[in-house]
Amino acid sequence: MISRRLLDERGVLIGLLLVTALFAVLLGPQFLRGANLELMARQAVIVWVAAFGMTMVIAAGGIDLSVGSVVALSTVVTAQLLHTSVGPFGAVLGAIVVSACCGAVNGVLVTALRVVPFIVTLGTMLIIRGAAKGLADERRVEAPMTWLNDLLRTAGDGRGWIVPAGVWMTAILALLVAATLNYTRFGRHLFAIGSNERTARLCGVRVNASKIAVYTIAAGLAGLAGVLEFSRLSVGDPTVAVGFELDVIAAVIIGGGSLAGGKGSITGTLAGAAIMTVIHVGCSQQGLPNWVQQIVTGGIIVAAVGLDRWRERQ
Amino acid sequence: MAEVAGAPRFDMRGVRKAFGPTVALAGVDLMVRAGEVCALVGQNGAGKSTLMSVLSGALQPDAGGMTLDGAPYAPRDPLEARRAGVAMIYQGLSLAPHLSVMDNIALGVEPSRWGLVKRDEIRRRAKAALERLGHGDIPADAAVGRLPPAAQQIVEIARALDSGCRVLVLDEPTSSLGHDDVRRLFDRLTRLKSQGLAVVYISHFIEEVKTVSDRFVVLRDGRNAGAGVTVETAAATIVSLMVGRSIDELYPHRPRTPGEALLEVDALVPGSASFSLHRGEILGIAGLVGAGRTRLLRTLFGLEPVRSGRVRLGAFSGPATPGARWRQGAGFVSEDRAGEGLAAGLGVATNLTLSKLDGLGPGFVVLPSRQDAAAGRWIDRLGIRTAGPRQPIAALSGGNQQKVAVARLLHHDVDVLVLDEPTRGIDVASKAQIYALVDELVAPAGAASRQPKAVLLVSSYLPELLGVCDRIAVMTRGRLETPRPAAEWTEHDLLMAASGAQPVA
Numbered sequence: 001m002i003s004r005r006l007l008d009e010r011g012v013l014i015g016l017l018l019v020t021a022l023f024a025v026l027l028g029p030q031f032l033r034g035a036n037l038e039l040m041a042r043q044a045v046i047v048w049v050a051a052f053g054m055t056m057v058i059a060a061g062g063i064d065l066s067v068g069s070v071v072a073l074s075t076v077v078t079a080q081l082l083h084t085s086v087g088p089f090g091a092v093l094g095a096i097v098v099s100a101c102c103g104a105v106n107g108v109l110v111t112a113l114r115v116v117p118f119i120v121t122l123g124t125m126l127i128i129r130g131a132a133k134g135l136a137d138e139r140r141v142e143a144p145m146t147w148l149n150d151l152l153r154t155a156g157d158g159r160g161w162i163v164p165a166g167v168w169m170t171a172i173l174a175l176l177v178a179a180t181l182n183y184t185r186f187g188r189h190l191f192a193i194g195s196n197e198r199t200a201r202l203c204g205v206r207v208n209a210s211k212i213a214v215y216t217i218a219a220g221l222a223g224l225a226g227v228l229e230f231s232r233l234s235v236g237d238p239t240v241a242v243g244f245e246l247d248v249i250a251a252v253i254i255g256g257g258s259l260a261g262g263k264g265s266i267t268g269t270l271a272g273a274a275i276m277t278v279i280h281v282g283c284s285q286q287g288l289p290n291w292v293q294q295i296v297t298g299g300i301i302v303a304a305v306g307l308d309r310w311r312e313r314q
Numbered sequence: 315m316a317e318v319a320g321a322p323r324f325d326m327r328g329v330r331k332a333f334g335p336t337v338a339l340a341g342v343d344l345m346v347r348a349g350e351v352c353a354l355v356g357q358n359g360a361g362k363s364t365l366m367s368v369l370s371g372a373l374q375p376d377a378g379g380m381t382l383d384g385a386p387y388a389p390r391d392p393l394e395a396r397r398a399g400v401a402m403i404y405q406g407l408s409l410a411p412h413l414s415v416m417d418n419i420a421l422g423v424e425p426s427r428w429g430l431v432k433r434d435e436i437r438r439r440a441k442a443a444l445e446r447l448g449h450g451d452i453p454a455d456a457a458v459g460r461l462p463p464a465a466q467q468i469v470e471i472a473r474a475l476d477s478g479c480r481v482l483v484l485d486e487p488t489s490s491l492g493h494d495d496v497r498r499l500f501d502r503l504t505r506l507k508s509q510g511l512a513v514v515y516i517s518h519f520i521e522e523v524k525t526v527s528d529r530f531v532v533l534r535d536g537r538n539a540g541a542g543v544t545v546e547t548a549a550a551t552i553v554s555l556m557v558g559r560s561i562d563e564l565y566p567h568r569p570r571t572p573g574e575a576l577l578e579v580d581a582l583v584p585g586s587a588s589f590s591l592h593r594g595e596i597l598g599i600a601g602l603v604g605a606g607r608t609r610l611l612r613t614l615f616g617l618e619p620v621r622s623g624r625v626r627l628g629a630f631s632g633p634a635t636p637g638a639r640w641r642q643g644a645g646f647v648s649e650d651r652a653g654e655g656l657a658a659g660l661g662v663a664t665n666l667t668l669s670k671l672d673g674l675g676p677g678f679v680v681l682p683s684r685q686d687a688a689a690g691r692w693i694d695r696l697g698i699r700t701a702g703p704r705q706p707i708a709a710l711s712g713g714n715q716q717k718v719a720v721a722r723l724l725h726h727d728v729d730v731l732v733l734d735e736p737t738r739g740i741d742v743a744s745k746a747q748i749y750a751l752v753d754e755l756v757a758p759a760g761a762a763s764r765q766p767k768a769v770l771l772v773s774s775y776l777p778e779l780l781g782v783c784d785r786i787a788v789m790t791r792g793r794l795e796t797p798r799p800a801a802e803w804t805e806h807d808l809l810m811a812a813s814g815a816q817p818v819a
């Protein structure tokens with residue numbers, strides 16, 4: 001009973017501890033030094049922010065393959081708006097609104113055409129990527145330096161924030177999204193739709209409106225992830241974040257989300273993305289080549305899902 | 315190759331099958347001769363489907379033996395039964411809609427050489443099988459999904475013939491067919507009979523049984539309840555054998571005083587229904603599976619579109635979404651508990667409170683602790699056996715799951731309870747609890763100031779309808795007749811009316 005509970009809710013956290021401990025042993029205690037942890041947090045934030053939205057979508061039984069393209073579009077929009085008079089804050093807002101509109105389109109297509117979200121977002125993934133490239137004229141978009149470039153700058157320069165502003169922002173977002181999922185009518189409805197859409201409909205849940213809302217929010221969050229990506233690159237790049245959606249989905253799945261819907265938690269997603277980051281950073285510091293990282297990460301995904309299935313059969 | 319009618323084709327002796335504590339078959343005999351159509355009749359839950367699952371290898375009997383053409387026969391799975399020559403045609407046709415007619419007929423037994431399928435031979439054999447049924451006109455290359463239901467059924471029978479079947483079981487074969495197609499199906503069965511097949515024909519429709527079968531066998535509560543030669547037996551006699559027992563006195567029925575009409579339905583299509591449902595009464599709808607009762611309830615609740623007609627619920631007129639129906643004071647329990655009624659992966663409390671999450675926290679916030687408390691009240695009240703309000707629904711027994719589905723209506727405090735087969739497949743103790751609860755809900759207000767509720771109940775179990783309801787309406791082939799007081803009905807009359815036969819004088 002106790003071991004099942006551990007596997008159920010804290011399995012992914014235990015997995016994170018194990019992976020971290022493994023690299024701490026291999027690389028020595030400096031792996032756990034503050035600066036190194038901060039480095040990993042900075043690496044993880046972009047996946048984290050996008051994965052919060054994906055957790056909601058997957059809990060509702062959907063999937064969104066277009067997040068990578070939305071991130072790219074968002075970097076381009078941010079960079080271009082910085083050339084206008086809207087200011088950095090306006091640029092961020094503009095990028096998020098444009099991204100959310102992409103998500104609204106996803107939601108409307110999923111509900112109106114009754115096509116499975118995998119196919120719909122596979123299509124919009126290409127459309128949005130194309131739009132980003134067209135908008136940027138297939139080039140990187142240079143942008144003036146603003147405080148946006150400091151969002152992920154290390155806090156070691158004496159500003160006393162411990163970690164960069166972008167990481168703080170991510171932490172607040174995590175709390176907000178977790179509260180929405182667990183403690184609001186909208187959140188409970190998402191789980192109900194994902195667990196059994198017909199039951200949700202029978203109980204009077206506005207299934208279509210909820211779906212459109214969740215795709216919109218998820219894309220909005222992907223847009224914010226795009227702003228963070230821009231902050232790291234300091235240019236708008238329409239070719240960035242190719243395959244990013246798979247990292248995001250993997251984080252949610254490792255964190256206990258089910259592609260069949262009805263499951264997923266922000267704690268799990270945070271840990272899922274963290275596991276992938278620890279492996280990535282640990283392997284590079286150990287001097288292991290990229291192909292080893294990929295094999296290990298892939299193994300973890302399969303193991304996480306296999307464990308989940310095994311648990312359900314018990 | 316003509317065969318003599320008279321030799322037993324298959325013989326089942328003393329077949330027993332229990333699912334846990336529920337005995338589905340308590341020693342059933344069934345013998346069918348070659349060149350004979352035998353009708354297998356009985357009420358829902360009498361054991362017909364279980365018996366046929368044993369014959370077709372889908373279930374293994376706990377006791378009893380079978381012979382096929384004199385040789386011992388004990389199939390371990392449906393494929394083995396099929397190879398031995400026993401084929402079942404189910405109500406829900408089991409064809410691959412995207413494949414062609416010939417590919418469907420050859421599916422699983424494709425003739426091949428070195429791994430390459432012999433297309434010409436498949437075509438030739440498909441044509442031969444269709445010819446045997448007198449339907450060489452069905453194109454072998456057409457995709458099955460594009461054919462009308464009657465032609466799909468022919469393809470399915472052709473598939474059985476192609477695999478060399480000696481015993482053909484048809485389970486409610488006319489449920490998806492129009493009148494003319496039914497007649498043609500009967501011609502086809504006569505033809506197959508003359509070719510020496512043994513045919514088992516399962517149907518609720520006594521008229522069909524009278525028309526098509528040579529003999530009939532009646533099952534009741536998992537036992538043989540009678541048998542005979544069809545032409546020598548009156549329809550009413552067959553129905554009496556199916557009903558068997560008198561009405562149970564297990565159903566509580568306090569005195570009720572019907573109040574104002576809460577639900578008024580006028581010429582609603584689908585359902586061709588006109589009736590009113592009053593506060594403080596239970597209106598029952600009887601009918602066979604597939605008569606359109608579920609569709610009528612779903613339409614009333616906004617889960618399926620209204621074609622025409624009017625619905626008034628409380629102060630509200632016209633069609634509505636399910637969400638609006640809940641707000642207007644109606645609640646629905648689905649007949650499909652696992653597929654629609656409940657979200658199996660979610661907890662008891664979440665399922666129970668899903669239709670009404672407001673009031674469980676400030677604003678749009680839902681506090682799990684309040685959810686648990688609200689659910690806990692009903693868990694205690696209805697005696698729902700669960701490890702706690704967070705336990706997933708899937709871990710509960712059928713009876714306890716159903717109590718959660720009913721408790722959702724109580725949590726919402728609806729005035730009109732729309733219940734579709736609320737006691738199907740649940741244990742007797744839970745059934746009794748649900749009957750008692752419903753009786754209490756419609757009873758006149760006692761010390762408490764609460765108003766009595768109104769209940770619309772669909773059930774296939776006739777003693778339940780007769781025991782619980784104040785008025786009963788019968789639905790036959792998509793049409794709801796005018797309700798009559800329950801006291802004017804007998805089980806026998808209900809079954810006759812539902813089967814489309816004329817009521818006896």
